[in-house]
Amino acid sequence: MIFEPKWKSLLANTIKPIFTPQQCQDIINMGHKQKSEEAKVGHTDKAGGNYDTKKRITTISWIPFKEMPEMYHMIDRTMQQANGNHFGYEGMTLTEPAQFTEYPKGGFYDWHMDADVNCQFEPPVRKISMTILLSNPSEFEGGDLEFMTEGNKPPQLMQGQAIFFCSLLRHRVNKVKKGIRRSLVMWFGGPPFK
Numbered sequence: 001m002i003f004e005p006k007w008k009s010l011l012a013n014t015i016k017p018i019f020t021p022q023q024c025q026d027i028i029n030m031g032h033k034q035k036s037e038e039a040k041v042g043h044t045d046k047a048g049g050n051y052d053t054k055k056r057i058t059t060i061s062w063i064p065f066k067e068m069p070e071m072y073h074m075i076d077r078t079m080q081q082a083n084g085n086h087f088g089y090e091g092m093t094l095t096e097p098a099q100f101t102e103y104p105k106g107g108f109y110d111w112h113m114d115a116d117v118n119c120q121f122e123p124p125v126r127k128i129s130m131t132i133l134l135s136n137p138s139e140f141e142g143g144d145l146e147f148m149t150e151g152n153k154p155p156q157l158m159q160g161q162a163i164f165f166c167s168l169l170r171h172r173v174n175k176v177k178k179g180i181r182r183s184l185v186m187w188f189g190g191p192p193f194k
């Protein structure tokens with residue numbers, strides 16, 4: 001018996017924002033309260049990758065689960081719905097804390113996959129990735145999330161809207177031309193594919 005999700009897809013966005021502008025601001029404030037770091041790329045060692053400004057310019061911080069339980073609950077519920085309706089992966093769960101990301105003017109993240117070919121330093125297999133736009137789109141220009149897919153162009157995200165995608169899809173955030181783009185990024189995992 002093969003389980004078929006209702007609307008099979010490797011890319012799915014919520015129809016409406018899942019967080020209000022005020023909730024987005026609360027997440028931004030919490031992101032700013034945490035220790036920030038320049039983002040690394042890749043998983044080439046146990047330290048979690050290397051700095052490479054040719055590949056990525058982003059400031060990040062991590063939001064501990066215990067700081068925003070309601071936010072995590074909402075994200076989990078939404079991810080489970082998206083998985084049930086579109087992806088159909090088994091045993092999907094919250095495995096890693098959310099990454100608050102800030103792309104300043106000139107910030108970007110070049111083409112990459114969120115699940116590494118070599119998974120030995122990764123938590124349970126990353127299968128679904130998520131981005132929630134926290135900024136109001138009027139606050140920045142550029143900084144579009146793009147996918148290397150045939151035709152399947154994602155929508156321009158609204159503030160508080162979430163997009164979920166298969167972690168094996170190549171994607172990028174193109175250069176921010178004006179303002180600051182703030183988003184919340186998460187990865188969800190489960191048992192290995194079988």
Ligand SMILES: [Fe+2]
Binds near residue numbers: 171
């Ligand atoms: Fe990514």
